Amino acid sequence: MLALEQQDLLESLFSRADIIRQKYVGNDVHLRGLIEFSNICRKNCRYCGIRSGNSQLKRYRMSIDDIVACAKLVKDYGYKTVVLQSGEDPFYSVDILVDLIQKIKQETNLAITLSIGERKREEYQQLFAAGADRFLLRFETSNLTLYQSLHPDSDFNQRIQCLIWLKEIGFQVGSGVMVGLPGQTLQDLAQDIIKFKELDLDMIGIGPYISHPDTPLAGSANGTVAMTLKVIALTRIVTRNTHIPATTALATLSPEDGREKALQAGANVVMPNITPIKYRELYDLYPNKTNETANSSHNYLREKITKIGRSISTDYGHSLKKFPQQ
Ligand code: 5AD
Numbered sequence: 001m002l003a004l005e006q007q008d009l010l011e012s013l014f015s016r017a018d019i020i021r022q023k024y025v026g027n028d029v030h031l032r033g034l035i036e037f038s039n040i041c042r043k044n045c046r047y048c049g050i051r052s053g054n055s056q057l058k059r060y061r062m063s064i065d066d067i068v069a070c071a072k073l074v075k076d077y078g079y080k081t082v083v084l085q086s087g088e089d090p091f092y093s094v095d096i097l098v099d100l101i102q103k104i105k106q107e108t109n110l111a112i113t114l115s116i117g118e119r120k121r122e123e124y125q126q127l128f129a130a131g132a133d134r135f136l137l138r139f140e141t142s143n144l145t146l147y148q149s150l151h152p153d154s155d156f157n158q159r160i161q162c163l164i165w166l167k168e169i170g171f172q173v174g175s176g177v178m179v180g181l182p183g184q185t186l187q188d189l190a191q192d193i194i195k196f197k198e199l200d201l202d203m204i205g206i207g208p209y210i211s212h213p214d215t216p217l218a219g220s221a222n223g224t225v226a227m228t229l230k231v232i233a234l235t236r237i238v239t240r241n242t243h244i245p246a247t248t249a250l251a252t253l254s255p256e257d258g259r260e261k262a263l264q265a266g267a268n269v270v271m272p273n274i275t276p277i278k279y280r281e282l283y284d285l286y287p288n289k290t291n292e293t294a295n296s297s298h299n300y301l302r303e304k305i306t307k308i309g310r311s312i313s314t315d316y317g318h319s320l321k322k323f324p325q326q
């Protein structure tokens with residue numbers, strides 16, 4: 001099905017995914033406010049604009065007070081979840097992160113999702129004990145050879161080990177992949193979807209690969225919107241009750257209607273970017289990451305979501321696997 005190109009068959013695929021989405025996760029779209037709190041990363045993934053080897057980029061770290069203030073803004077917008085994302089930045093020790101998590105919980109009572117990369121099991125344990133609810137860690141591709149060639153300082157098995165630890169500890173766990181990585185085949189993508197199912201994930205992020213000029217993969221072809229939508233639809237059909245975002249990378253390739261198309265092909269989550277404007281362009285994973293301000297994206301997104309007949313969730317949107325009563 002990943003090879004489908006005929007328009008009427010693609011429409012059948014997307015509408016099937018849409019029906020399954022409606023049946024298993026309902027009409028609501030969950031909004032999660034994203035704060036990109038540091039663009040410093042110890043890793044050197046070959047596709048990523050904030051890789052440690054990119055000396056062109058100005059680096060920043062937000063202070064704990066600034067991050068908490070930003071989380072309050074997330075609450076003021078009416079979102080129920082804050083996603084704290086950064087490069088793998090060792091400056092934020094577990095003690096610092098525990099303090100941050102406790103402050104955000106006390107002051108906002110938001111659900112907290114962490115997206116901060118690989119850590120030791122004990123550290124994940126402490127972050128969960130402090131009140132973090134969810135964790136995102138994409139495995140990026142299930143093709144071992146491709147994984148190793150893209151990640152000079154990572155190990156695929158360690159990545160999967162982290163996901164297993166996170167699940168054992170009690171986090172709601174998200175993972176995901178990029179679509180259209182150089183050298184990636186349809187078979188690899190099919191295997192990615194099987195891996196999502198095997199890992200029994202709560203959340204699955206799927207976005208197109210976008211080539212960045214200041215990386216070793218400069219000039220390689222981007223993933224496509226069409227292939228990304230197929231992977232989203234098939235992931236919905238195979239995994240049923242997971243949370244699947246319409247990703248920023250997809251919206252970047254297709255600013256007009258990328259998000260709506262994803263929401264109508266199986267997705268049920270959107271992650272508005274609430275990072276302060278002065279840092280926004282420095283969190284440069286890939287070029288032209290959509291540059292809506294927190295406010296305009298807020299209004300704009302609500303309008304777009306309701307226009308396609310979807311409602312905006314007013315609850316936490318926790319995992320439907322862990323909390324099936326919702
Ligand atoms: N294109 C698309 N997505 C990217 N990411 C990192 N670099 C790129 C890129 N060039 C994604 C990775 C990572 C997430 C935070 O951003 O999948 O897990």
Ligand code: SF4
Nearest residue numbers: 041043045048051087
């Ligand atoms: Fe760091 Fe993540 Fe970028 Fe890899 S993909 S360089 S771990 S921010």
